[in-house]
Amino acid sequence: MPVSAEGSLDATLVALADPTRRRVIDMLRSRPCRAGELVDAFPISAPAMSRHLRVLRESGLIEEDRIGGDARVRLYRLRPEPFTDLQGWLDEVRGFWAGQLDAFKVHVESKAGRRKKAPAGRKRRP
Amino acid sequence: MPVSAEGSLDATLVALADPTRRRVIDMLRSRPCRAGELVDAFPISAPAMSRHLRVLRESGLIEEDRIGGDARVRLYRLRPEPFTDLQGWLDEVRGFWAGQLDAFKVHVESKAGRRKKAPAGRKRRP
DNA sequence: CTAATATTTAGCACATAGGTTAAATATATG
DNA sequence: CATATATTTAACCTATGTGCTAAATATTAG
Numbered sequence: 252m253p254v255s256a257e258g259s260l261d262a263t264l265v266a267l268a269d270p271t272r273r274r275v276i277d278m279l280r281s282r283p284c285r286a287g288e289l290v291d292a293f294p295i296s297a298p299a300m301s302r303h304l305r306v307l308r309e310s311g312l313i314e315e316d317r318i319g320g321d322a323r324v325r326l327y328r329l330r331p332e333p334f335t336d337l338q339g340w341l342d343e344v345r346g347f348w349a350g351q352l353d354a355f356k357v358h359v360e361s362k363a364g365r366r367k368k369a370p371a372g373r374k375r376r377p
Numbered sequence: 378m379p380v381s382a383e384g385s386l387d388a389t390l391v392a393l394a395d396p397t398r399r400r401v402i403d404m405l406r407s408r409p410c411r412a413g414e415l416v417d418a419f420p421i422s423a424p425a426m427s428r429h430l431r432v433l434r435e436s437g438l439i440e441e442d443r444i445g446g447d448a449r450v451r452l453y454r455l456r457p458e459p460f461t462d463l464q465g466w467l468d469e470v471r472g473f474w475a476g477q478l479d480a481f482k483v484h485v486e487s488k489a490g491r492r493k494k495a496p497a498g499r500k501r502r503p
Numbered sequence: 504c505t506a507a508t509a510t511t512t513a514g515c516a517c518a519t520a521g522g523t524t525a526a527a528t529a530t531a532t533g
Numbered sequence: 534c535a536t537a538t539a540t541t542t543a544a545c546c547t548a549t550g551t552g553c554t555a556a557a558t559a560t561t562a563g
Contacts, residue, residue, distance in 0.1 A: 345464065421553095
């Protein structure tokens with residue numbers, strides 16, 4: 252069973268989970284790049300980069316353009332949709348803490364004044 | 378301008394790249410859960426779940442609480458920080474299209490007189 | 504103390520991700 | 534046409550992630 256359904260949140264996150272692929276995305280942020288440019292910018296072989304680009308393409312994070320004078324070159328650019336979808340998921344998950352806020356306030360208030368020691372606490376209020 | 382600062386973001390995305398772990402996160406969105414509850418909710422063994430929880434814990438996405446009457450149970454809950462960090466990275470990347478917008482508008486305007494149908498809008502990908 | 508419960512660790516199997524080199528494909532150029 | 538260039542596909546290797554079962558650890562209950 253293929254674990255990466257196309258265009259899905261899963262495919263997006265799998266693609267983004269690789270640091271090389273994230274760096275590729277960072278490069279494409281400034282301008283579309285040819286495959287060769289990307290190969291030169293990383294310490295990996297052309298086939299390795301080609302496969303990273305394929306993963307990114309199949310996840311919808313980038314698209315390949317062949318327009319241009321030289322038909323040998325592939326120009327890669329970012330596509331917004333998967334980022335938007337991920338944003339949506341993140342918003343949903345983070346909405347959790349909006350709901351938590353009330354409960355948290357009640358919790359804090361109920362414990363107000365009882366704090367003696369703070370063992371590596373990561374809560375607010377320093 | 379390095380955007381893909383390694384470390385925490387990497388661990389976060391690796392953790393989120395697994396569908397089981399994302400479903401765990403979805404479950405923890407409603408309330409903190411014991412490890413056993415999570416095991417019961419998934420078609421995997423307790424050790425398998427334990428390792429997913431470890432990955433999530435080490436990435437900072439969840440934390441383990443042992444408070445409660447029974448010291449055998451571990452209660453897991455979400456932590457906001459990694460989500461916030463991911464949000465930050467996403468915002469940075471998505472800022473790309475804000476910049477693209479101007480260029481796009483210029484592009485559209487430059488072609489404005491040449492269009493016969495399809496008034497302003499809808500690019501490729503039908 | 505012994506048994507039961509909750510969870511993790513250990514050890515093993517297997518699929519797959521990511522790297523490499525060699526070959527294939529497609530196109531430009533002399 | 535022959536050769537160089539740009540990129541991908543093929544074949545292979547190794548490391549690691551995920552799943553399982555069995556055992557270990559910790560704690561509660563009888």
